[in-house]
Amino acid sequence: MAYSLFLGCVAPNRYPGIESTTRDILKELDVDFVDLENASCCPAPGVTRSFHQETWLTIAARNLAIAEQQGNDIMVICNGCYGSLFEAAHMLTDEKKREEVNKNLKEIGMEYKGTVNVKHFADVLFNEVGVDKIAEKVKINQDKLKVAVHYGCHFLKPHKLKEIDDPERPTILDKLVEATGATSVEYMDKNLCCGAGGGVRARVPDLAMGMTKTKLENIGKAGADVIVNPCPFCHLQYDRGQEHLADGDKIPVLHLSQLFALAFGVDEKRMGFEEHAVPVKLPS
Amino acid sequence: MTIMAEPKTPNPAFTKEVIDAGADTLNLCFQCGTCTGSCPSGRLTAFRVRKVLRRAQLGFKEDILPTDDLWYCTTCYTCHERCPRGVEIPDILFVLRNMAVKEGHMGETHKKGAGYLIKTGHLVPLSKEYREKRKEVGLEETPPTTLANKKALEEVQKLVKKTGFDKLIGGE
Numbered sequence: 127m128a129y130s131l132f133l134g135c136v137a138p139n140r141y142p143g144i145e146s147t148t149r150d151i152l153k154e155l156d157v158d159f160v161d162l163e164n165a166s167c168c169p170a171p172g173v174t175r176s177f178h179q180e181t182w183l184t185i186a187a188r189n190l191a192i193a194e195q196q197g198n199d200i201m202v203i204c205n206g207c208y209g210s211l212f213e214a215a216h217m218l219t220d221e222k223k224r225e226e227v228n229k230n231l232k233e234i235g236m237e238y239k240g241t242v243n244v245k246h247f248a249d250v251l252f253n254e255v256g257v258d259k260i261a262e263k264v265k266i267n268q269d270k271l272k273v274a275v276h277y278g279c280h281f282l283k284p285h286k287l288k289e290i291d292d293p294e295r296p297t298i299l300d301k302l303v304e305a306t307g308a309t310s311v312e313y314m315d316k317n318l319c320c321g322a323g324g325g326v327r328a329r330v331p332d333l334a335m336g337m338t339k340t341k342l343e344n345i346g347k348a349g350a351d352v353i354v355n356p357c358p359f360c361h362l363q364y365d366r367g368q369e370h371l372a373d374g375d376k377i378p379v380l381h382l383s384q385l386f387a388l389a390f391g392v393d394e395k396r397m398g399f400e401e402h403a404v405p406v407k408l409p410s
Numbered sequence: 411m412t413i414m415a416e417p418k419t420p421n422p423a424f425t426k427e428v429i430d431a432g433a434d435t436l437n438l439c440f441q442c443g444t445c446t447g448s449c450p451s452g453r454l455t456a457f458r459v460r461k462v463l464r465r466a467q468l469g470f471k472e473d474i475l476p477t478d479d480l481w482y483c484t485t486c487y488t489c490h491e492r493c494p495r496g497v498e499i500p501d502i503l504f505v506l507r508n509m510a511v512k513e514g515h516m517g518e519t520h521k522k523g524a525g526y527l528i529k530t531g532h533l534v535p536l537s538k539e540y541r542e543k544r545k546e547v548g549l550e551e552t553p554p555t556t557l558a559n560k561k562a563l564e565e566v567q568k569l570v571k572k573t574g575f576d577k578l579i580g581g582e
Binding site: 138163177181233285324325400 | 432455478483484485486488490498500504505507508511516517519520523524527531532533534535540544546548549553554555556561563569570572573574575578579
């Protein structure tokens with residue numbers, strides 16, 4: 127079975143390099159996927175779920191129903207999309223909830239039967255592809271790279287539903303990063319939120335930046351060369367949240383797909399580094 | 411001279427409304443404060459998530475719905491993970507935010523994002539500039555989403571009409 131690849135908003139519309147490298151590395155790793163054609167926003171939980179849960183669930187159900195018609199499970203490349211679509215799919219395993227939402231979907235001649243699983247691509251890479259296969263594909267060893275891994279929140283939490291890793295002391299992303307030869311460095315408050323989620327970036331930007339600054343400071347102290355994340359929204363928050371830092375103190379930000387693309391020797395043009403606010407200068 | 415604030419009268423009707431709207435773990439909270447102690451927003455502001463829960467338990471609607479505090483939560487789920495009583499705290503905040511919005515308490519930037527969702531199907535829309543940047547990395551100019559298919563976008567627009575989301579955010 128193939129996965130229906132769900133792009134979300136920030137990757138295709140702000141960091142196209144995340145989308146292109148995701149496509150390249152999935153092909154390289156023989157992960158079978160098709161596009162989740164005609165998808166919309168997941169829709170973003172910070173605003174949509176906060177405003178009107180029924181609308182959030184209905185639009186998410188439409189995305190799930192498209193994947194169901196394609197006969198696939200969904201793969202996401204963003205923690206926010208994961209939060210939305212995973213939670214929605216979980217809620218819609220309840221028949222009564224599904225009936226309510228299907229009354230809305232009837233308006234556009236669709237129905238969701240409740241059969242789709244939603245997977246985060248990092249979970250697929252770790253648990254289905256495996257670090258050994260990833261390591262085999264590495265052409266350019268990243269052994270000079272000291273990485274500050276940022277997990278983000280909705281990748282692992284709530285852990286009772288997601289069952290991917292320990293939510294307080296996770297290791298899965300560190301292992302994925304180290305499969306490229308890089309070193310994952312420890313830093314204070316590693317599992318702290320980037321600050322962007324829940325609609326805080328849009329509504330209370332100073333508060334969001336307060337958290338981002340704490341993380342950047344801790345990451346800087348740990349001597350990391352780069353921040354690697356599994357979420358375009360955290361990526362955006364870190365990448366655009368470094369204006370207050372002197373050029374020499376800025377830390378480049380890579381989505382996990384971009385790190386793998388570097389290690390697999392993917393064409394530099396596909397990386398989309400020109401869209402990054404912080405220049406991607408890595409030790410070589 | 412009054413030297414103490416008058417005690418407030420609890421409003422159980424509002425508490426019931428909150429619970430019925432999905433906050434079914436609200437009354438499991440015994441006010442230990444683990445949530446507040448774990449909260450990244452609480453480190454930087456006076457936001458105390460424990461207090462929001464207490465106010466909800468007592469039905470102090472006016473101390474919750476119009477406040478900015480309600481929007482300080484990044485939904486990081488750390489409180490949810492650590493709560494010794496299994497209170498689903500972010501989910502309760504979603505319920506309260508839905509009620510606040512219904513009463514017209516919406517951030518302007520959030521309304522704008524919601525408007526983009528209705529107009530384009532994406533909360534973060536695609537601009538001409540980024541269409542060019544997509545081509546530069548070898549992608550199609552437009553991603554294969556509602557942005558590329560008018561019929562798909564119309565489906566989303568029909569759904570937001572059906573749920574009343576367009577009216578809620580003040581469109582049409």
